[in-house]
Amino acid sequence: MFKSRAKKDLSRTDEELVSLLQKEMDADRFAVLYDRYSTKVYQKCVGMTRDRDLAKDLTHDIFLKIFVSLSKFDHRSKFGTWVYSVTYNYCLDTLRKNQRHREEDIDERTQEGLPTDTTSEAALLGLRAERLDHVLEQLDAMDRGVLLMKYEDELPVTDMMATLGIGESAVKMRLMRARERAIAKYHELYPDEP
């Protein structure tokens, strides 16, 4: 009986599994969701933290947080999107605790005042992979996070707004500043490079 139920669970969608878990807690059923998302969550944590031991601890805590917060999932977004959002924000909160918080002065420049910085984007995407890796390692967690969201995960701005809980202009401002700081860091690390 248990085997047939487990087999059935494997063919259920994420949302169906979550609905069942919201009615009744079940560790084996939750394990199906763990199997589907553990690699993605772990890799995201490695990318954000650049530290495999910390990434392991964070992945553990994130799955526990997901399990405890399942009742709050309202089915308005896909479960995978929600998991991504929990993962990203949990990593960022942890990294922020270890870093000096840099105040983002969002109002300093208005959206109209934003330069069209295709130059910095092209410069960033033109970096050699191993150098970019080194640059990202040296960046502030928030800067690294928004750059990974935009260029690694290719999230649209609307999804970034939802994940970060900020408006469109603030997302664009953070992206622009993250790019600027990444390029500045690159010139600092490789002063002889163009």
Next chain:
Amino acid sequence: MSDNPFKIIRPTDQPPESLKKDVMGSVKFVMLILRFVQLFVADLPVSAFDKVRLIDPETGAPKKKN
């Protein structure tokens, strides 16, 4: 291969095998705690005062219900 360097440096590590055991152990522990809370705390007045008997402080005799 993608020209985007962000795609090239994307981590490809697999989570450690022991992690699943750790996560599921913690999940089961949380379930146990939540069940305990449900059982005893959610109905605290009943569980705490079920066996309590009011006595007269002077005589020590059980108080009669009004």
